[in-house]
Amino acid sequence: MDYVQDHTHEVMDKYNIPFSRIRIGIEERTLLQEVLDSGWLTTAGMTRRFEEEFAQMIGARFASAVNSCTAALHLGAEALGIRQGSKVFVPTMTFTASAEIIRYLGADPILLDVDYGTNLITPAILEEAILHHPDVQYMVLVHYGGQMAEMPALNSICGSHNIKILEDAAHAFPARLNGQTVGSFGNITCFSFYANKTITTGEGGMLVTDDEELHARIKTMRLHGINRDIWGRFTTKGSGWEYDVVEAGFKYNMPDLAAAIGLGQLGKAERWRKTRQDIAARYFQRLQGIPHLDLPVLNVDPQDHAWHLFPMVIKDSSRLNRNDFIDSMSKVGIGTSVHYKPLHRMTYYKDRYGLRNEDYPNSEKTWKGNVSLPLHSFLELEDVDLVCDAVIRLLG
Ligand SMILES: Cc1ncc(COP(=O)(O)O)c(C=O)c1O
Numbered sequence: 001m002d003y004v005q006d007h008t009h010e011v012m013d014k015y016n017i018p019f020s021r022i023r024i025g026i027e028e029r030t031l032l033q034e035v036l037d038s039g040w041l042t043t044a045g046m047t048r049r050f051e052e053e054f055a056q057m058i059g060a061r062f063a064s065a066v067n068s069c070t071a072a073l074h075l076g077a078e079a080l081g082i083r084q085g086s087k088v089f090v091p092t093m094t095f096t097a098s099a100e101i102i103r104y105l106g107a108d109p110i111l112l113d114v115d116y117g118t119n120l121i122t123p124a125i126l127e128e129a130i131l132h133h134p135d136v137q138y139m140v141l142v143h144y145g146g147q148m149a150e151m152p153a154l155n156s157i158c159g160s161h162n163i164k165i166l167e168d169a170a171h172a173f174p175a176r177l178n179g180q181t182v183g184s185f186g187n188i189t190c191f192s193f194y195a196n197k198t199i200t201t202g203e204g205g206m207l208v209t210d211d212e213e214l215h216a217r218i219k220t221m222r223l224h225g226i227n228r229d230i231w232g233r234f235t236t237k238g239s240g241w242e243y244d245v246v247e248a249g250f251k252y253n254m255p256d257l258a259a260a261i262g263l264g265q266l267g268k269a270e271r272w273r274k275t276r277q278d279i280a281a282r283y284f285q286r287l288q289g290i291p292h293l294d295l296p297v298l299n300v301d302p303q304d305h306a307w308h309l310f311p312m313v314i315k316d317s318s319r320l321n322r323n324d325f326i327d328s329m330s331k332v333g334i335g336t337s338v339h340y341k342p343l344h345r346m347t348y349y350k351d352r353y354g355l356r357n358e359d360y361p362n363s364e365k366t367w368k369g370n371v372s373l374p375l376h377s378f379l380e381l382e383d384v385d386l387v388c389d390a391v392i393r394l395l396g
Contacts, residue, residue: 017387019335020196021378023272028264035256043223046256050263051206057174057266058183060208062215065254065262066222069170069192069205070097073140074104075252076166076188076207079217082107082138089129089139089163092342093119093363098140098168099343110136111344111355116362117297119144119311123153130161139165143172143182145339146198146276146306147299151177151185166190170205173198174269175306182306183208188218193258198272198308199265201258225249272377276307279375279384283310286388290396292318294369307375311339314369320394322369328394334387337372 035046047065055063066072082088084106090099092111099109112129115122121141130136139158141149158165167183169175170192175182183189188211193204209215220227225247254262281302287295294313298305314322322338329336342363344355357364373387 016333017335017374017379017383018376019337019372019374021376022195022200023268023377024261025264025268027267028261031260031264032257035260038256041257042255043253043259044256046263047254047259050254050259050266053263053266054206055208057269058181058189058208060183060189061210062212063206063208064215064218064222065259066205066207066252067254067258068097068203068252069168069190069194070101071222071250071252072190072192072205072207073097073166073168074101074250075218075221076190077101077105077107077138077140078221079214080138080164080166080187082166086138087133087136089121089126089133089136090343091119091121091140091142091144092344092360093144093340093366094142094168094343095170095340096343096346096348097170098142099349102140107138108353109140109343109349111342111349111353111360113360113362114144115297116365117294118147118299119363119366120147120149120299121154123150123157126154126157130157130163134161137163139163140168141165142168142170143175144309145296145311146171146175146308147296148172148175148177148182148304150299155186170194170197171308172306174273175300176304177300179301179304184210187211188214193262193265198276198306199262199269201254201262201265204254204258204262221247221249222252223249224251273306275377275379276375277302277305278381279379280305280307280310282381282384283373283388286385287312287391290392293391293395309339310373310375311370312373313366314371314395316368318369318395322371325394326371329390332390334390335374338370339372340367340370342367 051063082105086107088102090109091114093114102109165186167189169182169189172182173191188209191206193201227244292315343349
């Protein structure tokens with residue numbers, strides 16, 4: 001059954017063109033059947049296959065499948081050494097998961113403003129932030145919307161200031177920078193397979209790393225701090241019952257049921273990216289030049305963009321504000337979304353850290369008018385044209 005999957009699923013019947021929609025084919029169904037027939041539903045061979053094929057696609061030595069990107073970020077932060085009292089740069093223009101995992105570990109996020117147009121942390125922003133916070137040792141770096149941040153330059157700045165980067169690539173599979181795949185630039189990169197992402201397992205995530213020690217720590221902490229994995233314990237002939245607990249770990253493993261869907265999706269990820277690139281190109285072609293609208297800024301080769309989101313900004317000068325625009329689009333059956341209300345405006349971060357809107361001028365300018373258009377593999381170019389017609393009618 002095909003169904004609409006986005007945050008507005010309660011009203012899904014009303015959208016002729018949903019904001020997001022998953023595509024499940026014969027590959028996922030066949031692999032799921034294999035798991036159902038295997039007699040073992042949780043983490044085992046299918047998860048291992050998914051990990052191996054994912055690592056191969058990235059070009060990383062190790063991949064660890066987990067039950068969300070939030071779990072991946074938590075495990076990655078723990079493995080990198082973020083602890084009570086650590087300070088961590090995090091962009092304000094992101095989902096709360098990028099920052100909340102810092103708090104899980106008793107550390108504090110230092111929220112940074114981002115570049116207007118890309119919503120990324122740039123080398124200039126990072127250098128300025130280091131001047132004000134010379135004691136920061138970590139950064140969560142979000143590859144916003146599917147466009148990669150400038151990894152080589154950021155790596156070099158972080159290298160000379162002893163800052164470790166945890167990459168949040170929840171939006172960025174499969175993304176590249178100068179032809180090099182996301183996940184092959186740094187220490188640990190985390191991916192999301194949440195229901196609206198470029199490939200999905202319903203809920204799920206993945207960490208990739210080339211570092212054997214980090215991988216070992218992640219594997220142990222992913223499953224209760226136990227020193228051997230559950231599949232081996234229950235299914236390997238002659239394997240004893242005994243195991244040791246070496247840490248107070250978490251329960252973050254991905255079940256084979258989810259891995260089967262992920263593995264089925266993986267083979268189609270490149271094709272779907274191309275579809276999304278064509279959709280983004282059409283949006284640019286049709287919406288360029290509307291006076292009261294800023295389109296996303298492209299800093300990478302168009303072939304390298306994963307295009308999870310097409311986020312644009314309705315300027316203050318427009319006759320229609322963002323919320324009225326969203327209502328009007330919804331009335332004609334077109335789903336949209338907002339990425340994001342920045343974290344410095346969220347009560348928890350604002351109150352806890354005494355944050356002021358005026359310290360985040362770029363994100364404030366974005367936030368007042370940001371809205372993301374539909375972008376998924378079910379969209380035909382005729383649908384994209386219908387969306388563009390509506391945008392032009394309302395804002396042109
Ligand atoms: C930038 C970013 N990071 C992390 C997450 C968390 O992903 P998950 O829902 O898989 O935990 C999301 C989810 O939307 C996200 O957008």
